[in-house]
Amino acid sequence: MDNKFPTPCLGESCGECGFRSTLFDCLSSDQLIMLSKGKDLIKASKGDIIIKQGDKVKDFIFLRVGLAKLTRVSSDGKEQLVGIARPKDFIGLLSLFSSPVHQYSIIAIEDSECCIVEFELINKLVLESGKLAFSLLQKISQVSDMLISNKLDIDNRQLRGRIAFILSLFSKDVYQSTKFNLPVSRKEIGELIDMRVENVVRILSEFRKDKIISIEGTTIEILQPDKLEWIKNHG
Amino acid sequence: MDNKFPTPCLGESCGECGFRSTLFDCLSSDQLIMLSKGKDLIKASKGDIIIKQGDKVKDFIFLRVGLAKLTRVSSDGKEQLVGIARPKDFIGLLSLFSSPVHQYSIIAIEDSECCIVEFELINKLVLESGKLAFSLLQKISQVSDMLISNKLDIDNRQLRGRIAFILSLFSKDVYQSTKFNLPVSRKEIGELIDMRVENVVRILSEFRKDKIISIEGTTIEILQPDKLEWIKNHG
DNA sequence: AACGCCTCTTGTTAAATATCAAGAATGATA
């Protein structure tokens, strides 16, 4: 389940694509046709590796549907979860311009669909259109700002606060619901917020005992969002 | 010493500026003249605030000479040191496109010189020149990649490893010398690598006792770079 | 010089977190 690769599927025209990023709104119809021809649509099942750290950067990848995790192997060989990518996120955006190879792996944690555009084509469009370049600058800045800011925020919380942070992230940012299926394992949560599995488990049970959340299998429901929010900010 | 503002000083033409970033190499001579007219050169003394978190983003700032620190006030009010900016770094680059206000403060930690260009002008040049946009995309990506990667690296080290990391950073990346003046206080080191002042002090003394470094006032000399490197990677 | 305000330093103690161990639950596979 961990090294299957996504399978390509039929594409459609970008011109009338409802999922298309506002990023491309500035393109002319000619340019949109180029985009349509140059892109591929792929489906990735839960667990599929979409991009592998170390792969040559040759594509521009846009998550249409689903959920994916950004991971990397740190200098000392440990696996780290860097962030979660949501629909409409440009994943792999960070390495796109800074490095010839991807700095992170991107792995689907829910069944997902991605649009893939050759980097050369994007590159060409950027050189043609200052507006597109400008939008891209904004997107990239936002993504990295978010990653850095999350990291910094997590750093000055202790364990309870971090767990609250991550629960709040899934509830508010990802699923917009107080009840959701945790798409990641305890181990992965640990990697994401820098703590051991055992402590992830322990604190989740603690929250359950305190009736802040309920846990049924992989389903989590947040019973006391206010309390969770308080812990996130002060715990 | 903490809230003086930098004083402007005489500019010169960007066309023949030896400090000019390769970023602008692609500009036409007309565009370079625009740049010359639109830019300001400022000098910032040690301690001067160059940019304040929350200020409106209206300038593009390039560090010609000196050294500066990026800091921010976290959501819970604590001061955090996010990174160190070196000459040729574009500081404030991260907030430039992602937010109307600066997300970080930038404070000179050595006497510095910066070039300041109005954002509007850069904006205009980006829209005109795809090449400039492309270079900017690369720069931004590199800066954020570096910040994120440093953060992640620091996270899976313990205290000795973090101190080794920061000493190595100053020695190799900033000063290219085994002997240098620490430009930041123990407290600031603590903020940068997430530890208490007391532990910064303690571990520095420990390294001194183990003859890995020597400390004389603010001057630090790395006596056993290999050992320090080992601690950085395994400690 | 005398004062207050920092940063720096060391020792001691408390709290947070990781490690280790061992069993339960789960899920994939033959």
Next chain:
DNA sequence: TATCATTCTTGATATTTAACAAGAGGCGTT
């Protein structure tokens, strides 16, 4: 179904780090 591997869970213990306290040294101000 039986088996193996993995994740999950809990308890006990060790280690790491933070917090507290108290003094030393430096620097600017009056």
